Amino acid sequence: MKLVGKTALVTGAASERSIGWGIARELALEGADVAVNDIAPSEALDARAEELAAMGRRSLAVSADVTRPERVEAMFAEVVQALGHIDIVVSNAGIIRWQHFLDITPEELRAVVNVNIMGTVNVCRAAATHMIRQGNGGRIIINSSVQSDVQFPITPVYGATKKAMHTLVGALALELAPHRINVTHIAPGWVRSPLNDISPELQTPEGVEAQRRVIPLRRDGHIDEMGRAVVYLASSDGDYVTGSSIRLDGGLAISKYSL
């Protein structure tokens, strides 16, 4: 086990089909105590924390809207109070909207930017502040997307927020390196989480099949596969990794046409 004695917080982890949950569970399997967050209290979020407890870990369900800095600060205080310290923070909460460039509305643009950029900024700021105060380094890992490498015209705002994670992660990694805080991101391709349930491209069996065919490995990614990459980045295996990303997309980013 690679993370015994470590504590972690994962945002946006309420659904059992979510990437956040895959990450939380893999961290716990390696021995970490884990707090799971989502935007509001829910039975689902409590159930996630109970599953972690059943694995023998200390765990915690902490709801907070990550776009609200005062809520994020209160959440970190609660996590540190309950678990003693915070070593690994995974900024995973994110939302998507589907609309072509000419159809973007200010409301949709602001919603996506607010969660994907400001939510990440709020979580990263609180994480860095706590980790610097603790003086033991730490790991901040952002869940971006394959869209940090290739964007799609049907999700231009989402793609912009994810592309920008390279720049944000790079700047944070540079500034936080003296504190031994490594900052990285993972870039998942297609995962059948609730996020994609209303994707206009995936509403028919043909749509799902078409999606599969642009992926060289011919399948969706599994949430535990995303979690394993986070374990790598969060553990001593990832000691020398900062300012970079791991793409987990079955080859989606390298394939132009359906195969």
Place this chain on the structure above:
Amino acid sequence: MGMRMKTDLSGKVALLAGPRDHNLEGAGAALMAEGAGIVLAETLEEVRYAVERQPRIDIAVVNAGWRKAGDFLALTNDDWADALYANFEVPVFMMQAIARKMIAGKQGGRIIVLAGIEGMLPFSGQSATGTSLTMIWSIARMAAIDLAPHGITVNIVAPGWTNQSAFSALPGETQAHILAGIPAGRAGSGQDVGAAVLMFATPAAGYLTGVILPVDGGYVLSRSDGRSMLER
């Protein structure tokens, strides 16, 4: 000075949108020198007004010119809100209004976005500026896909150290440090930016779209300042 390619833009209307800085002025000068008529619109409202009033817009230069340096932990959420508004939201809706006008005019068009190289590679002290600039060039490239069938190209010019007066005002030591990172060995100017903008605006450039072109004397090519690691 020597031979000069003839690029006639007379009769074309060029809209210069966003904050008027050295880069936008360089773009305007280059387009005007080739005969384009210039319309200035600094704010989103002014762009919408210009789009309504002008009979046509052939070329638009949209400047994402907001910058603020500061450590991530020192930047406030107001700073972030400013960055995301000025460098992303406003230019997105400027481009959208301009694109709709160009589509209605059925004559195609050229949109050129100015977004500094802070959006191309990370710098410490530039998290908000860099993040917002990456966002605008990313979305400009998706706009390029959707607007291509209408004969509209969208390209990005990414200025490096092109603010001559700001550069000259720096202490000599800082200037030397920056120059060591620029293979061309000099700071650039609005004129350098104008030349790149003009290139994308010319009739010959109709097959170029979604390009991000750094105008930086080679600054982004390497993280090295030009000396070998052993010489340091």
